[in-house]
Amino acid sequence: MVRIIDVAKKANVSTATVSRVLSKPNTVTEETTEKVLQVIKELNYQPNALARQLRTLETKTILVIVPDITNSFFSKVLRGIESVAVINGYQVLLGDTGNDLERENGYLNILLQKKADGMVLLTARMKSKNIEEMALKYPVVLACEYIEGSAIPTVSINNISGAQKATEYLVKLGHKRIGFISGPLDGVIGQDRLKGFYQTMARYNLTIESVLVQEGNFFYESGFNIMNQFLDLNHPPTAVFAANDEMAFGAINAISSKGLSVPHDISVVGFDDIKFSSIFKPALTTISQPAFEMGTMAMKLLIKLMNKEEIERHQYLMEDQLIIRDSCSTHIS
Template sequence: MADVARRAGVSTATVSRALTRPDQVNAKTRDMVRKIAQELGFRPNLIGRQLRTQAAHSLLILVQDLENPFYSELIKGAESVCRERQFSVMVGGTDGYEDVETLYAEQFLGGRVDGLILLTGHLPAGLSASLATQSPVVLVSEDNPELDLCAVLIDNPGWATRATAHLIAQGHRRIAHLCGPMTRIISPERREGYRRALATAGIAHDPQLEVPGDFSFESGREAVRQLLSLPEPPTAIFCANDESALGAIRAVQQAGLSVPGDISIIGFDDTKLAQFSDPPLTTVRQPRQQMGAAAADLVIGLIENGPAQRTRLLLDCQLIERGTVGPCPVPR
């Protein structure tokens, strides 16, 4: 910058203003400075600027698992908003390790980013709840009722109920639920929705039909093997996510049965995977792009206007009917 100033015969103050506050300097000077800056290939040092302005203009998104396509689309949504608002994005995959979380918390506490979007459902180790509530931090997808934070969510119990009710509407009464990992708050929430739907329809709750799982393809296969060995197997399964639903479909087909002829299956999330099964998966679509975008809007708002009242956004889902749900087969 000093170079540019010298070459242009002005002070660095004028150079700075010519580049960032065009209206504050004489048109002729401005153009000259800009031309020289251009020629010299001058790029402002963002660190110097940031130290002075105390604004990084950037967000950190924390994710458990980057590989999970569910998250990547969310991130995309957030990125597009950041792009518009001139924010840059840092994405961090924690894989659930505490020390990695600490590392990222450090980035935030150290002022490298000025806002946090958490897809993990909890604060990173190293960030205290009291500080977090006064900072630009929002939760997405996974709530944490104990934390007094802004959040962008869907109504998990509600849509799980809706999914289960869809099966009931097709005449199914013996309906299983493949749960997600209970460490994640969405899993009990979806299970709750399942139970509620059964109760509303007056169907007795059979604990044998509630199978533990961990969202993986393999856990879907395993669950179905288990369910098929029951004296009275279910005619429909509500899976807590898409990937495990694909596993379930596979296992059913490998047992020589048909989907949805013998067993109907419904998933949750509507990731890209849903279109890869045969038949394509009926599932609940979460508005992931929107969720990411809303979250980014929220954090940036907090950054620019300071702490606000706790906002909780509940976005709408949609039941996507494809080919894995059919009427309940008549007993042979």
């Protein structure tokens, strides 16, 4: 097994210099750095990560807590996080909560046990007090969700205005009887998208029937089941806004199962613009989020926190966009 002293001898430098090349290359001359790296390559030297951790109190690992890794939106955010993490020498430890609050809280122990240097939360359903207390002790960044009035660095879109765009699009197509399938209302994303829907309907003086607003869980099955409830009404909606794409797919398939078509009989809008939205039949009109870019920004902020660098502002709002495809059509009363 090749040791650091072997590298130092062959490169004719001290072991401290080899260590600095590996951990703080900016403190070593370019010539010496190149010489040491060449020897490391020749000898195939593998630095002892555990020894480095004991010296620096760093794990070079970051924890990412995801509500549902099967949702391709979060997978894309995670890829953004990982792209920045790898370049900066960090590995990503993934905690998939499966939308389980107890599991979400349990993952915090990884930070408490100092098995990670920082954390990116893609969900914030646990008590805000717990997250705030954790952020006082460890580097923490929120992505996708936020905590009202919190100083924790946050990367998200404006979900209220995104929902307003989607609802307004349907209204301008002539739809008045619009159903809404929300996300879980114990989370800020579900609440904000519902709020955007209500605000737009009110702005256009359109009646909202309580039976046409139902709470889903962001899974395909809830979109399918709730859409069936809408279709069983004496007067089904002429359009439906589902608070994420998976529920929109469920709604479209429920409509098809009744022998109706989208968009000829009922228009459907989703939210997130996951990859499958463009190849689903009919291609889904939806609100696009810059998921990958949200991930890269969140990781850059976390690195700044871990390096104790100053952060210019604490809330970063990314731009969302209405993507018009084939799932909506004009409605004539």
